[in-house]
Amino acid sequence: MTTLKAASARRWRWILATCLAAASLGCASLGQDERDAVAVTALNYTGRDLTGFLFIDPETGKVAGGTSVKPYEGAGDMCCYSLPRRWRPGIKVKLRYDWWNGSLSNRQFEYVERELPPYPTDEPGMLWALFYEDGSVEVLASAVDPGHPQWPGRIKHWPIPSRERLLYLWQIEYDKVAGLAAYYQELKDGLSEEDLKKAWEYRKKRNPDILKEYEGPNDPKFKEYLRQYGAEQLEKTKARLKYMEEMKP
Numbered sequence: 001m002t003t004l005k006a007a008s009a010r011r012w013r014w015i016l017a018t019c020l021a022a023a024s025l026g027c028a029s030l031g032q033d034e035r036d037a038v039a040v041t042a043l044n045y046t047g048r049d050l051t052g053f054l055f056i057d058p059e060t061g062k063v064a065g066g067t068s069v070k071p072y073e074g075a076g077d078m079c080c081y082s083l084p085r086r087w088r089p090g091i092k093v094k095l096r097y098d099w100w101n102g103s104l105s106n107r108q109f110e111y112v113e114r115e116l117p118p119y120p121t122d123e124p125g126m127l128w129a130l131f132y133e134d135g136s137v138e139v140l141a142s143a144v145d146p147g148h149p150q151w152p153g154r155i156k157h158w159p160i161p162s163r164e165r166l167l168y169l170w171q172i173e174y175d176k177v178a179g180l181a182a183y184y185q186e187l188k189d190g191l192s193e194e195d196l197k198k199a200w201e202y203r204k205k206r207n208p209d210i211l212k213e214y215e216g217p218n219d220p221k222f223k224e225y226l227r228q229y230g231a232e233q234l235e236k237t238k239a240r241l242k243y244m245e246e247m248k249p
Helices: 002-033 163-189 193-206 220-246
Strands: 035-044 050-056 063-065 078-084 092-099 110-115 126-131 137-141
Touching: 035 050, 035 063, 050 126, 063 078, 092 126, 092 137, 110 137, 163 220, 193 220
Parallel strands: 035 126
Antiparallel strands: 035 078, 050 063, 050 092, 092 110, 126 137
């Protein structure tokens, strides 16, 4: 009888030990698959306009992203994509993207699927799509940014605009300021009766308090106010244009 009880006790201890081992393995597996919700972003190292990018989870079909990215710029942080908290081999991410072709009605999407390389730190941090001038695309997860010693991207810095891009942006801003200079010159020289009415209505909507001392758009004092304002702003704008010309890329 004692032998049977001892055998029974050993049997139950073995069963308990087996269950605890199985539970332990189950917990380890669960820990490996714990996931974090991470933001997504993109860096455009090219001179082309990226119309949009979208991360797609190959397993669930859930998506994150969507915004456009200008040449040599980065996208803002967008929420959210689910990644394993700890890196393991076989984490795959699908990416859909397209380049601006002049129309939103005929978008030509491209797709890539990448296996994520090891996280550079002990957490996924953020999911990045990196677009390079040679047409290649890199997808990685990193809690550190470009420039950090542990940044895993091929290019180790943020996008740097080309001189052509800088000239393009400079010209846009210069043309805006030059347009203001022409407007202030018109104010200084004196407006036509029709333009006086427009100037009056504009100020009536934006800043009606300055019109209290004037009787209307043809009031000589209002005309003089516009001339003085135009002359003052014209000098400031000319100085700004000169500075921009000196700082031309």
